[in-house]
Amino acid sequence: MIVNMHDRFSFQIEKKLPGALGRAGILHTPHGTIETPAFVTVGTKGTVKAMTPEQVADTGAQVVLANTYHLYLEPGEKRVRDMGGLGTMMGWHGPTMTDSGGFQVFSLGFAYGTSVSKVAKASDTTEEGALPEHERERQGKLASIDEEGVTFKSYKDGSEHRFTPERSMEIQHDIGADMTFAFDECTSPTAGYAYQKEAMERTHRWAERSLARFKELQMGRGERPPQALFGVVQGGRFEDLRKESARVIGTMDVDGYGIGGSFVKEDMDTAVGWVNALLPEGKPRHLLGIGEPLDLFIGAEQGADLFDCVGPTRIARTGMVYTHDGRINLWNARFVNDLGPLEEGCGCYTCTRYTRAYVAHLFRSHEMLAATLASIHNVYFLVNLMKRIRVSILEGTFAHMKEDFFARYKK
């Protein structure tokens, strides 16, 4: 089955997991194909942290996702456009994506605020519903939401900015990634029902507005390659909301779907399944911000095709690397004399050339190469775990492989 999403985008499902939602497919984009399920490497500010694009490609990574929020603030979307767009700017010649900016507007507004400077979001609400508007105002929060969009303060310098669905589309149009996302409100997984419902319904209205502006902008791309738009399903951990959101977004003329929201771990299995059982089958589905090893199995089994996560590079910079037995911390004293690779049998650049003892030395010496070598390993680990999951779907050995992995991997 091949679905032509639109001009120069198509998605082909090669094989489905028997009795489950999971599938292996191929996503065609103007900058090449992505074999799915695939781990999407995150290049927040137009670079995968501590890695060159050649090092990224060398891990087997197929696609890079950058953050609209960050690129908007620095260097600015017009400069990215003038540098030839995201891929050309950063020297990555494969497929690219940008998120909508929504997640950072809300989470960085929240995370970087002082005690009284927080976004008015789920955590300010009761189980009964949203904090009253006047109460939100009073708190002097970093971001404030209205029907039209979100006003927020830059985490860099406190300057005030405003995103609307239309603005997010315009920024993503200039950044020029192959695949873009509709502007959404990303709520906390602990948000109460009433607020989740309110935010979800707003996200649906924003998705319609995103799509309308996206279509206008695509007419004016000239010689720049066309882009695809993914609509984002929200709804938190509530089954009826997730299903409603999947039904609503699923009817829209978008090219693919994002499944948004910070899941609490226990909800991964259920929430992703609820949504994917209802979304149209033929378009790709991106599980936003998810990418721990065990989550890749669960998400793929529940029908997600794309996953992204800053985890592998973020934990790498702290000395933490993945192995099939779980994470290990290279700052641990036992590694300073360990002449083995980060993981026995690993085929990555780092493991085929350096010892744990050397990488541990680099961390202890505060050398940048430490972050590079650990990041390469972690990205390779997830990218290739995902590839093996894909092969296991194609070969009918998924359940067996999952069982083996879960038995060995210690969280």
Next chain:
Amino acid sequence: MIVNMHDRFSFQIEKKLPGALGRAGILHTPHGTIETPAFVTVGTKGTVKAMTPEQVADTGAQVVLANTYHLYLEPGEKRVRDMGGLGTMMGWHGPTMTDSGGFQVFSLGFAYGTSVSKVAKASDTTEEGALPEHERERQGKLASIDEEGVTFKSYKDGSEHRFTPERSMEIQHDIGADMTFAFDECTSPTAGYAYQKEAMERTHRWAERSLARFKELQMGRGERPPQALFGVVQGGRFEDLRKESARVIGTMDVDGYGIGGSFVKEDMDTAVGWVNALLPEGKPRHLLGIGEPLDLFIGAEQGADLFDCVGPTRIARTGMVYTHDGRINLWNARFVNDLGPLEEGCGCYTCTRYTRAYVAHLFRSHEMLAATLASIHNVYFLVNLMKRIRVSILEGTFAHMKEDFFARYKK
């Protein structure tokens, strides 16, 4: 003329500058040849900062120098040995060098001390001579020198350590670089005559002891490749001392020479010439710690064959890169919209793939890749400037090339 330094080391002078001391040559080592004059890339702690060894090799760099002092403190020379020695440990398969540890013992002792914790060295002396020993003790300095060696405190944790010529040789033996240096006392260029003479004479005695221990250790290398030992000429800015030092070190059975001491700029031309006019012609000469663009011309003209400097990677991390017109600072606002490469016509990895605007963005975003891209460019710049100097010596165009470079390059 080929001088066989010893087993698996030889130096061949291909061409000399007419009427000057400069020459082009080939230095053979157990890990490959070095075409001289050559810029030696510095990998202080067993890594060229912010670069992989492949990125280093890709600049055309032929040889890496690591610091004995740093590797002794972290991870320790025994661990370097157990990891297969410097080159194997760090994944650099070409020739390697280690310095003697002397420079760091003195300069870090001085640089990292509190106001009362400094090494008893030239700056504590008058023009008339050294500070009395009891006065040095009283000051609670980080390093104290006696005839046998130097006791110093680690810049990392304040723990006390001791280097002697024998100990320096033993550490360098374990680290296992192809070329090593005799333990020397590195004085300040502003030191008074009497202290310079005292330190120089001690350095000569330490060179004899270094050589004796080096020879013993070479008998026990087993299957590890043999090493070469360079004796270090000191004497500060005093002509008679420099000449005396060149004569004394020049008679020793070493494989090459280091020219040590922090030169003040005006002395580069004269001091290097005094020394190289007296040193035996057939062995390689390493101008220690020197490597600014103009200095490479002066040093090469005055007969130096090898140069090392942390400059290119150190300034790169601050956003400063070399061009033929002088250094530019990528933090400058004019670069944020500049779609040209760091330098027009440069063939380095960075310049052939990225714009000034993108690298400026990476610096402003505090991305590690910024340091990597700027370091690659700067190392490439110096390595290839040195290669062009070499070609100009071979082709008889050195004077012309030097004139052109000096006319354009703004310090």
